[in-house]
Amino acid sequence: MTDAAELRARAQELLKAHPPATTGRTDFLKARFDAGLAWVHYPAGLGGLDAPRSLQVVVDAELAAAGAPDNDPRRIGIGLGMAAPTILAYGTEEQKERFLRPLWVGEEVWCQLFSEPGAGSDLAALGTRAVRDGDTWVVNGQKVWTSSAHVARWAILVARTDPGLPKHRGITYFLCDMTDPGVEVRPLRQITGEAEFNEVFLTGVRIPDAHRLGEVGDGWKVAQTTLMNERVSIGGMRIPREGGMIGPVSRTWRERPSLRTHDLHQRLLDLWVDAEVARLTGERLRQQLVAGRPGPEGSGMKLAFARLNQEISGLEVELLGEDGLLYDDWTMRRPELVDFTGRDAGYRYLRSKGNSIEGGTSEVLLNIVAERVLGLPPEPRNDKDVAWKDLTR
Numbered sequence: 001m002t003d004a005a006e007l008r009a010r011a012q013e014l015l016k017a018h019p020p021a022t023t024g025r026t027d028f029l030k031a032r033f034d035a036g037l038a039w040v041h042y043p044a045g046l047g048g049l050d051a052p053r054s055l056q057v058v059v060d061a062e063l064a065a066a067g068a069p070d071n072d073p074r075r076i077g078i079g080l081g082m083a084a085p086t087i088l089a090y091g092t093e094e095q096k097e098r099f100l101r102p103l104w105v106g107e108e109v110w111c112q113l114f115s116e117p118g119a120g121s122d123l124a125a126l127g128t129r130a131v132r133d134g135d136t137w138v139v140n141g142q143k144v145w146t147s148s149a150h151v152a153r154w155a156i157l158v159a160r161t162d163p164g165l166p167k168h169r170g171i172t173y174f175l176c177d178m179t180d181p182g183v184e185v186r187p188l189r190q191i192t193g194e195a196e197f198n199e200v201f202l203t204g205v206r207i208p209d210a211h212r213l214g215e216v217g218d219g220w221k222v223a224q225t226t227l228m229n230e231r232v233s234i235g236g237m238r239i240p241r242e243g244g245m246i247g248p249v250s251r252t253w254r255e256r257p258s259l260r261t262h263d264l265h266q267r268l269l270d271l272w273v274d275a276e277v278a279r280l281t282g283e284r285l286r287q288q289l290v291a292g293r294p295g296p297e298g299s300g301m302k303l304a305f306a307r308l309n310q311e312i313s314g315l316e317v318e319l320l321g322e323d324g325l326l327y328d329d330w331t332m333r334r335p336e337l338v339d340f341t342g343r344d345a346g347y348r349y350l351r352s353k354g355n356s357i358e359g360g361t362s363e364v365l366l367n368i369v370a371e372r373v374l375g376l377p378p379e380p381r382n383d384k385d386v387a388w389k390d391l392t393r
C-alpha cells in the first residue's frame with residue numbers, strides 16, 4: 001500500500017530527475033504521469049499508483065513547493081472531469097493507454113457531443129445515427145451547445161445504433177476524432193457575446209469500432225458515468241474562500257463604500273454565508289468521494305452552485321447601479337477557457353444564466369434529487385417500452 005511518505009519520496013525523485021527549472025512544461029508533465037503521480041488513485045501505468053485518492057494532495061503540495069508546473073484543469077475540464085473517468089471505467093486497455101496520458105498532460109483537449117436540438121434534458125431521445133460498416137461506424141447527425149469543440153481534438157459521443165429498441169437501449173458510446181472528415185464545427189454565439197460553444201455537424205464520419213466505449217447498446221449506462229462526473233466537476237470545484245462569484249462582489253463592497261445600502265448589506269451577508277456553506281459542503285462532497293462514499297450532495301451541489309451564481313451576480317449588478325449596466329466588450333470571441341468569474345459584472349451576470357442549464361438543468365436535477373435521493377414517486381414514463389423509431393417527434 002502506497003503511503004504519504006512513499007509518495008513524497010517519489011515526488012522528490014521526479015524533481016531530481018526532471019528539475020522544473022531546466023525541464024520543459026510538457027516534458028515535466030509527461031514524466032509526472034509516467035511516475036504515477038498524475039492522479040495517484042488511477043492504476044499503475046496509467047498515471048497513478050492505485051493509491052488512495054486522498055493522497056493526491058500530498059503529491060500536489062510537494063510538487064507545488066518545488067515550483068513544478070501543473071496541468072491546466074480548466075483548459076482540459078471536460079477531458080479530466082468527464083472523459084477520463086468514463087474511459088477508465090469502460091475503456092479497453094488499448095483505449096486507456098492511448099487516451100489518458102495526452103488527456104492529462106493537456107496535449108489533447110476533449111469536448112462532449114451529447115446534446116442535440118431535440119435531445120437535451122431528454123438525452124436518451126437523441127437521433128444522431130451510427131450504422132455499422134465492417135470495422136467502422138458511419139455517423140450522421142447534429143449536436144449542439146458543444147463547449148470547446150473549436151479547440152477539441154477528441155469528443156465523447158453518444159449515437160443511436162438501434163432505432164428499433166426503446167430509446168435508452170439503442171444508444172452506443174464512441175470516442176470521436178474531431179479532425180476526421182465529415183466533422184464540421186460552427187460557432188454558436190451566446191448571450192455574453194462569446195462563442196464558447198458550437199454546433200457540430202457529423203456527416204458520414206467514420207469511427208473505428210476500436211473507438212467504441214462499452215458494448216453496443218450500452219451507451220446510456222456509459223453516459224450515466226459521464227453525467228454523474230460532470231455534475232460533481234461543475235458543482236464541486238475546489239475554491240478558496242471568496243474564490244467564486246462572491247469574490248468580486250465582496251471586493252466591490254469593501255472598495256466602494258459609497259455604493260452601500262442597508263438592504264444590500266443584508267443581502268450580501270446572506271449570500272456570503274450561503275456561498276461559504278456551499279463551499280464547505282463541496283469540500284465534504286470531495287472527502288466523501290475520496291472515502292468512496294459519494295452522497296446525494298452531488299446533485300445538490302450543482303443546483304446550489306447555479307442558484308448562488310445567479311443571485312450573487314444579480315446583486316453585483318444592482319450594487320454597481322448605472323455602472324452595472326455597462327458591458328465591456330461585445331466582440332465575438334471564441335475563448336479556449338470557460339471563465340465564470342472573469343471580466344466585468346455584466347459578463348458575470350449574463351454567463352451565470354448558463355449555469356442552471358449546462359450539465360443538466362436545475363429542474364431536471366430537482367427531479368433527480370426527488371426520485372433518487374428522497375425516493376418520491378418518479379415522473380410517468382410512457383415511452384419506456386416503445387421503440388425509438390415509433391416515438392412521436
Ligand SMILES: Cc1cc2nc3c(=O)[nH]c(=O)nc-3n(C[C@H](O)[C@H](O)[C@H](O)COP(=O)(O)OP(=O)(O)OC[C@H]3O[C@@H](n4cnc5c(N)ncnc54)[C@H](O)[C@@H]3O)c2cc1C
Pocket residue numbers: 111112113114115116117118119120121122144145146147148197354355357358359360361362363364367379
Ligand atoms: C453554457 C452551456 C454549455 C453547454 N455545453 C455542452 C457541451 O459541451 N456538450 C453538450 O452535449 N451539451 C452542452 N450543453 C447543453 C446542455 O446540457 C443542455 O442545454 C441541457 O441539458 C438542457 O437541454 P435543452 O437545452 O435541450 O433544454 P430542454 O431539455 O428542451 O429543456 C427546456 C426546459 O424544460 C425543462 N424540462 C425538460 N424536461 C423536464 C422534466 N422532465 N421535468 C422538469 N422540467 C423539465 C428544462 O429544465 C428546461 O427549463 C451546454 C449548455 C450550456 C448552456
